[in-house]
Amino acid sequence: MVRNESAQMVALAVVLTLLCAGCDYARMTTDDGYDTYEAHMPVMPAGSVSFSEDLPALKMMGPAALRNPLQATPPVVAQGRRGYGYFCSHCHGPRGEGHGTVGQSFAPLPTDLRSERVQRQDDGDLFFKIGFGFKRHPNLSHTMLEDDIWSVIHFMRQMPE
16 A cells, blocks of 8 residues: 555656646746736837827817818828728718718718818818717727828818719
């Protein structure tokens, strides 16, 4: 009986030794450590959009002080068309009439961007609504660059009635 227990102890010691040999404890000492609630910010690739930045300086200025810095040139309007396709057409529809795939589920429907009520608004007002949201409209300053918002406004101005 004693002999059987000795064999079991030796076998257990061998198994534990093999298990411990497979562990690589040194890796944990060379990794960068992070505090639990520390915000670790990786290096952002060029051209990426910061999710934590929502154009705070422009928000503090208010819509009346905002002026569109871009001219309505064909490349700017084309950039606005692309931005509209990525961020706006799902709700407002491809022609801006408010009948987008997602927008059809809303009651009332999203605003017709070609309407006089929208078209007579200043660029600063439109920037503020697109960038910072209002009512059901989401805050897009987290996902759109400032120039993209301005170019979408130029594209909206050229939408056919």
